[in-house]
Amino acid sequence: MTDASQDLSALRASLVARLEGLRAASETTAENRRPVELDQTSVGRLSRMDAMQVQAMALATERRRHEEVRRVEAAIKRIDEGEYGYCIACGEEIAAKRLEVDPTVATCIVCASGARG
Numbered sequence: 001m002t003d004a005s006q007d008l009s010a011l012r013a014s015l016v017a018r019l020e021g022l023r024a025a026s027e028t029t030a031e032n033r034r035p036v037e038l039d040q041t042s043v044g045r046l047s048r049m050d051a052m053q054v055q056a057m058a059l060a061t062e063r064r065r066h067e068e069v070r071r072v073e074a075a076i077k078r079i080d081e082g083e084y085g086y087c088i089a090c091g092e093e094i095a096a097k098r099l100e101v102d103p104t105v106a107t108c109i110v111c112a113s114g115a116r117g
């Protein structure tokens with residue numbers, strides 16, 4: 001086993017852990033995203049406006065979380081297919097620094113900036 005494949009399996013493990021964390025967070029906050037109307041009795045001291053604001057924030061967080069889940073899942077898939085580290089748009093290698101900042105990044109800096117294609 002080469003160093004690179006060891007790095008990749010460690011990375012895959014950390015991505016899987018991140019995925020599980022995201023899914024767990026999604027489940028534990030599901031209550032906050034329920035429609036306010038159906039939840040009047042349990043709102044307690046919160047005013048309806050506050051409750052709606054909490055719900056809106058929870059929905060926004062959940063949208064971001066879904067986006068991240070998709071990116072992490074795609075990165076794991078690319079690892080499994082031996083495509084990890086290569087730009088999905090142009091096939092060039094993605095700079096190691098860029099992957100360090102965000103291991104789920106799928107495009108090289110050139111494609112990400114829209115300078116090509």
Ligand SMILES: [Zn+2]
Binds near residue numbers: 087088109111
């Ligand atoms: Zn590219």
